[in-house]
Amino acid sequence: MDEVAGAIADPVRREILLLLRDQPLTAGQVAGRFPISRPAISRHLRVLRDAGLVRDTADGRRRVYTLVAGPLDELAGWIGRLTRPSGWQHRFDALETEVHRTRRERLTSPTTHSP
Structure with a gap:
C-alpha cells in the first residue's frame, strides 16, 4: 500500500x-x-x-x-475506514432512529385513559 x-x-x-x-x-x-x-x-x-x-x-x-486498478483497492479500503463513521456514530444513529420511531408511535396510537 x-x-x-x-x-x-x-x-x-x-x-x-x-x-x-x-x-x-x-x-x-x-x-x-x-x-x-x-x-x-x-x-x-x-x-x-x-x-x-x-x-x-x-x-x-x-x-x-x-x-491496473487492483492495487488501489487496498488503499481505497484504508481511506474508507477513515471516512466512515466510527462505531459510536453507528450506535448514536440507531438510537436516534429508535427515538423517532417511539415518538411517532406515541403520536399515532390512541391512548386510553382510565379515570
Missing part, C-alpha cells in the same frame, strides 16, 4: 492514471499530453509500473501502457 500511495502522490502520475483509465496508450502518446520531457514521463511510468498500477506490453518498438 505504501508503494501505491507514493506512486499516486505525484500529480503527473495521477493524471497519467486518468489518461490510461479510458484506453491503453503508448509512452509517446502519454508524453504528448504533458509539457515535460519524454525521459521524465518514462520515469513516471516506471514508478507506476513498479507500484503495479500500470502494465506495459511491447508493440513492435513501442511500449503500450494499460491501467
Whole structure:
C-alpha cells in the first residue's frame, strides 16, 4: 500500500492514471499530453509500473501502457475506514432512529385513559 500511495502522490502520475483509465496508450502518446520531457514521463511510468498500477506490453518498438486498478483497492479500503463513521456514530444513529420511531408511535396510537 505504501508503494501505491507514493506512486499516486505525484500529480503527473495521477493524471497519467486518468489518461490510461479510458484506453491503453503508448509512452509517446502519454508524453504528448504533458509539457515535460519524454525521459521524465518514462520515469513516471516506471514508478507506476513498479507500484503495479500500470502494465506495459511491447508493440513492435513501442511500449503500450494499460491501467491496473487492483492495487488501489487496498488503499481505497484504508481511506474508507477513515471516512466512515466510527462505531459510536453507528450506535448514536440507531438510537436516534429508535427515538423517532417511539415518538411517532406515541403520536399515532390512541391512548386510553382510565379515570
